[in-house]
Amino acid sequence: xxxxxxxxxxxxxxxxxxxxxxxxxxxxxxxxxxxxxxxxxxxxxxxxxxxxxxxxxxxxxxxxxxxxxxxxxxxxxxxxxxxxxxxxxxxxxxxxxxxxxxxxxxxxxxxxxxxxxxxxxxxxxxxxxxxxxxxxxxxxxxxxxxxxxxxxxxxxxxxxxxxxxxxxxxxxxxxxxxxxxxxxxxxxxxxxxxxxxxxxxxxxxxxxxxxxxxxxxxxxxxxxxxxxxxxxxxxxxxxxxxxxxxxxxxxxxxxxxxxxxxxxxxxxxxxxxxxxxxxxxxxxxxxxxxxxxxxxxxxxxxxxxxxxxxxxxxxxxxxxxxxxxxxxxxxxxxxxxxxxxxxxxxxxxxxxxxxxxxxxxxxxxxxxxxxxxxxxxxxxxxxxxxxxxxxxxxxxxxxxxxxxxxxxxxxxxxxxxxxxxxxxxxxxxxxxxxxxxxxxxxxxxxxxxxxxxxxxxxxxxxxxx
Amino acid sequence: xxxxxxxxxxxxxxxxxxxxxxxxxxxxxxxxxxxxxxxxxxxxxxxxxxxxxxxxxxxxxxxxxxxxxxxxxxxxxxxxxxxxxxxxxxxxxxxxxxxxxxxxxxxxxxxxxxxxxxxxxxxxxxxxxxxxxxxxxxxxxxxxxxxxxxxxxxxxxxxxxxxxxxxxxxxxxxxxxxxxxxxxxxxxxxxxxxxxxxxxxxxxxxxxxxxxxxxxxxxxxxxxxxxxxxxxxxxxxxxxxxxxxxxxxxxxxxxxxxxxxxxxxxxxxxxxxxxxxxxxxxxxxxxxxxxxxxxxxxxxxxxxxxxxxxxxxxxxxxxxxxxxxxxxxxxxxxxxxxxxxxxxxxxxxxxxxxxxxxxxxxxxxxxxxxxxxxxxxxxxxxxxxxxxxxxxxxxxxxxxxx
Numbered sequence: 001x002x003x004x005x006x007x008x009x010x011x012x013x014x015x016x017x018x019x020x021x022x023x024x025x026x027x028x029x030x031x032x033x034x035x036x037x038x039x040x041x042x043x044x045x046x047x048x049x050x051x052x053x054x055x056x057x058x059x060x061x062x063x064x065x066x067x068x069x070x071x072x073x074x075x076x077x078x079x080x081x082x083x084x085x086x087x088x089x090x091x092x093x094x095x096x097x098x099x100x101x102x103x104x105x106x107x108x109x110x111x112x113x114x115x116x117x118x119x120x121x122x123x124x125x126x127x128x129x130x131x132x133x134x135x136x137x138x139x140x141x142x143x144x145x146x147x148x149x150x151x152x153x154x155x156x157x158x159x160x161x162x163x164x165x166x167x168x169x170x171x172x173x174x175x176x177x178x179x180x181x182x183x184x185x186x187x188x189x190x191x192x193x194x195x196x197x198x199x200x201x202x203x204x205x206x207x208x209x210x211x212x213x214x215x216x217x218x219x220x221x222x223x224x225x226x227x228x229x230x231x232x233x234x235x236x237x238x239x240x241x242x243x244x245x246x247x248x249x250x251x252x253x254x255x256x257x258x259x260x261x262x263x264x265x266x267x268x269x270x271x272x273x274x275x276x277x278x279x280x281x282x283x284x285x286x287x288x289x290x291x292x293x294x295x296x297x298x299x300x301x302x303x304x305x306x307x308x309x310x311x312x313x314x315x316x317x318x319x320x321x322x323x324x325x326x327x328x329x330x331x332x333x334x335x336x337x338x339x340x341x342x343x344x345x346x347x348x349x350x351x352x353x354x355x356x357x358x359x360x361x362x363x364x365x366x367x368x369x370x371x372x373x374x375x376x377x378x379x380x381x382x383x384x385x386x387x388x389x390x391x392x393x394x395x396x397x398x399x400x401x402x403x404x405x406x407x408x409x410x411x412x413x414x415x416x417x418x419x420x421x422x423x424x425x426x427x428x429x430x431x432x433x434x435x436x437x438x439x440x441x442x443x444x445x446x447x448x449x450x451x452x453x454x455x456x457x458x459x460x461x462x463x464x465x
Numbered sequence: 466x467x468x469x470x471x472x473x474x475x476x477x478x479x480x481x482x483x484x485x486x487x488x489x490x491x492x493x494x495x496x497x498x499x500x501x502x503x504x505x506x507x508x509x510x511x512x513x514x515x516x517x518x519x520x521x522x523x524x525x526x527x528x529x530x531x532x533x534x535x536x537x538x539x540x541x542x543x544x545x546x547x548x549x550x551x552x553x554x555x556x557x558x559x560x561x562x563x564x565x566x567x568x569x570x571x572x573x574x575x576x577x578x579x580x581x582x583x584x585x586x587x588x589x590x591x592x593x594x595x596x597x598x599x600x601x602x603x604x605x606x607x608x609x610x611x612x613x614x615x616x617x618x619x620x621x622x623x624x625x626x627x628x629x630x631x632x633x634x635x636x637x638x639x640x641x642x643x644x645x646x647x648x649x650x651x652x653x654x655x656x657x658x659x660x661x662x663x664x665x666x667x668x669x670x671x672x673x674x675x676x677x678x679x680x681x682x683x684x685x686x687x688x689x690x691x692x693x694x695x696x697x698x699x700x701x702x703x704x705x706x707x708x709x710x711x712x713x714x715x716x717x718x719x720x721x722x723x724x725x726x727x728x729x730x731x732x733x734x735x736x737x738x739x740x741x742x743x744x745x746x747x748x749x750x751x752x753x754x755x756x757x758x759x760x761x762x763x764x765x766x767x768x769x770x771x772x773x774x775x776x777x778x779x780x781x782x783x784x785x786x787x788x789x790x791x792x793x794x795x796x797x798x799x800x801x802x803x804x805x806x807x808x809x810x811x812x813x814x815x816x817x818x819x820x821x822x823x824x825x826x827x828x829x830x831x832x833x834x835x836x837x838x839x840x841x842x843x844x845x846x847x848x849x850x851x852x853x854x855x856x857x858x859x860x861x862x863x864x865x866x867x
Contacts, residue, residue: 083573090565093562458541
């Protein structure tokens, strides 16, 4: 361990002596303190949160992300190019220890910088909150500066997919012409059937109701006399003139007397809204029943994954904030593993380019998802509805599916989004994030990086690489 | 081929019982280009052994494969073919490296660390305790003459100072095997002499030293045995004595003789020499010894310098067990003392040789001081007792035996 710590300490000294630490710290101060001072909020709790938490945390994560990539590529690649590694590697230290020491050095450096930035953000948040109107302060304290657990209906996607598959097979049997379709076209048909099946669960036609039953049994005692919020989002196919929609809500046990009915103010589609739920509306089993009556002339669609959620108080903000920062640190640890792995077999500029290219792939996950859904990398004809086709699809589509799986796997928890909406990042979430991001994905990069570094020749006959 | 092109299985000058700590068999290194096509055959099927306690020289011109061989021995390069064993293990064996000290051909050190931090960092890699690291760092910095520049970043050092700190890091672990690649490159003559003295001191303690150099004087001054590389192949190998000896020639060295005595001696010799040449000349010291003599006198009025100072005291832990001598006892003092013989015999420059004639004989019979050659200001004459004491001190400092 002494050897690994020596290498980690060396990484720290390099960052401090080359003033990297100071430059990053200054940029962080600028992002954390300067940005909220320059960009004024609109005086609402939401606007305030958007600027103080979302913008500053995003800027911090972005800044640290790029500096981590640069530092991790540089610290190893430059040691090799400038030959210092020749002196280090001839000492009794295994190459994996050198690699791991550098990784630990970068991660610990990031941890310190993130703590400093987090402390600044938290202080600024508390100080600026006192300047808000009293009503907005109340909203802020109840809906943002808290850690609220999230409950929703269990996923029904498996049942829906099975039902859609049954329908698809039945249609294949009934209509022999379908066999003449290409694979891409068959995929489109199957997707359409699936969307239809999902619509049965998501769509609320005009004048109809939709019921959700959300089980909060494990929290029932804790939630006694405590208010909650509904977090809803809906979509529409047709926009009305106002762009806002009305509805009637019934919350509580519909078979008993413990329920309330309330109209909602007109709400805009495609965005999240929060509706207060009065205390003590759970039934004896701890289930909250929610019924929505669509009073509009157009159907409303509540997405299965995030259309209806119940937010309930779970823990304090400070710990939640710390857990959120920890998830960001996990991402930085993954980035440093990526940078070091690239530098294990590439020169500094090429390793940096390679790492940035990987980041671009991650940021392009939306486009990748669309391509995977369409089943081809070629563009289809929208006029004829004919699907695109490319001979490279055989290779590219599975590859893109793999990339998409990896990106979604590591990006399952979005700490900035959760913190800015006052939702809790539980210890379980934190553990899952650590397992996914650091242990699994980071572990793959760490193992690959160490193996490549282990095999690499660290010298040439002429000295400099 | 020289006579001393020896079978490496039984290296000359080394007892056959001595343990081989490095064994190289059929070692070949071919560098390849991006397309994996052979680009250069840097080392070509070489065999040699290095035995415990010897100073082993890798000699050859630039590009002959010396540095590649060293890097193969250290596991920094992977051999294309062949077998290397260092202390009975692969060169990549981590624990074996705890017994090795390495000075690369350039001082590849972290330029943002100062010299003390540099030694502390490398000490940590050897898992030395904090106290031990501090103790050794202080001794080593004093030894290499950087005691007063401990807080300056290595990046600000001159090349010579960087070589010195490089040498210090190579010795932080008191290694059993020291591999020095061009150790005197960039050093001034005093530094060169100190490095060579250090190598000899290490050898006296039973350490094994591998010296890679193209500087013939370095190798000649300190090595017991050498291999001469050219084009990646071993062209000659053996002990220096065997390689350099001229068995058909003889040299007699005496104090200055009166002319009649000299004539008598020559007369006796001429009686037995029917053909061949008889030469009589004054032995000259080599330029290095002369330079050191001049500098030693200048040092009597030494001033502070921001650069490296003459080191000299071999670090106490490198002398292991021998009582530490007073700081003032410098190796250089011995070197600067008049008429003290260096370990190697003074070289006789061929340019100074002259055929025997009456005029020359007359000149040779005169005391040296009376000759017209410009000499530095004479050093204070040391009495024989002082010289003996100085020798004893030096021997003690270097850990050698009288």
